[in-house]
Amino acid sequence: MDKPAEPFSEKARLEELRALEILDTPNDPALDRITRLVQQFFSVPICLISLVDEHRQWFKSCIGVSVKQTPRDISFCAHAILDNGPLVVCDALLDPRFADNPLVTGEPNIRFYAGSPITLQSGNRIGTLCIIDHQPRSFTQEQANVLKDFTAIIERELAVMQLATTDELTLLSNRRSFSSTAERYLDLCIRQNLKAKLVFIDLDNFKPINDTFGHATGDEVLKGFANVLASCCRKADLFARLSGDEFVILFTDLSTQECEVIMQRLAESFSELSGQFNHKINLSFSHGIANFSGQKPCSLSHLLALADSRMYKTKVIKKNLLIPTESNV
Secondary structure: OOOOOOOOOHHHHHHHHHHOOOOOOOOOHHHHHHHHHHHHHHOOOEEEEEEEOOOEEEEEEEEOOOOOEEEHHHOHHHHHOOOOOOEEEOOHHHOOOOOOOHHHHOOOOOOEEEEEEEEOOOOOEEEEEEEEEOOOOOOOHHHHHHHHHHHHHHHHHHHHHHHHHEOOOOOOEOHHHHHHHHHHHHHHHHHHOOEEEEEEEEEOOHHHHHHHHOHHHHHHHHHHHHHHHHHHOOOOOEEEEEEOOEEEEEEEOOOHHHHHHHHHHHHHHHHHHHHHHOOOOOOOEEEEEEEEEOOOOOOHHHHHHHHHHHHHHHHHHHOOOOOOOOOOO
8 A cells, every 4th residue: 555645835735724724623515515416426425525634634525434534644535635637546456556555445445536636726735526436437537527627616615715714815814814713822821821922023114115116026025924934933833914014923832032033033034035036125024022821811902902012112113213112911
C-alpha cells in the first residue's frame, strides 16, 4: 500500500481548510442534497464529500458509510488531492497503490473509486467529491466530466461559506471570523488560567503607497504582508485582516520575550519585501500590544481598543510626537 504524499502547499492548504470552520460541524442540507444526487446519478452505494485534514479525512457529507472519518494514511482522497483531475481506480485489487489497503481488504470493501478534487479559489485542494462501489467498474471521460461538474457546485457552496469568514484579497480570516474564534480562545484562557497577548498592527504610510503607485500595488503590499504574517506566526496563533491596512494577532501561552522575537521577525521579513518593488517603497508597520489574563479577564472589544490605542501612540512617536504611554493591563 502506498501512503499518500503531502501536497507542496500543505501548510497553506491546512490553514485555509481550517479557516472555513466546517470540520466537525453538523450536516449541511445543501451539500447533502448534492451527495444524494451524485449517488443516484452514478448508481453507486457510497458517495462522500471528504475533507483531508492533517491526520485524517473527515466526511462533511456521506451516504453509504457509518463512520465520519478514517486515517489519512489509508485515504484514497489524500491521493486524489495531489492532482487537478479526478483520480479513478477501476479495480482497487489490481492497483498496487491500494490492493492491500484496509479499506479494500475490509470495510467498506472498496473496489471502484473515483474522486474529484475540491479546489478553493487559492488553488488549494482541500478534499474530494468521491463515489465508491463494492464492484469493479469502468469510468468514461464523459462520466469524469460530470463528476467534475458536481464538484464545481460544491466549490461554489464553499466559496459562499469562505466569503463569510475570509478576507477576499489576502485570504486571511476576516473580522467576523477572528471575533468568533478569538472569543473561544479567551474563554479557554479563562478556564485554563492562561495568558494571551493581542497585537494590533497598522501598516505605515499605506495611503501614500496607494496614491503614488496605485491601488494594484497597494493590494500587492497587503497580500505580501499577509503571506509574511502567516509564515512568521505559529500554527496555534490566530491572525486576521480586520480592514484596510489593519491586521491583528492573538497569541496564547506566549512570553513577552517570545512575542518580541516573532514581531521582530515579522518586521524584518516585511521590510525585505521592498525588493519586490525595486526598493522604491519602504515597508514597515506599527503595532500595539494588550495583555489578557485568565485571572483578570476583559472583553475582546476592550483588548482591541487598548491595543489599537497603543499602536496609534507608537505611530505618533515614529512621527516625532511624544505622547505619554499608559501602563499595561
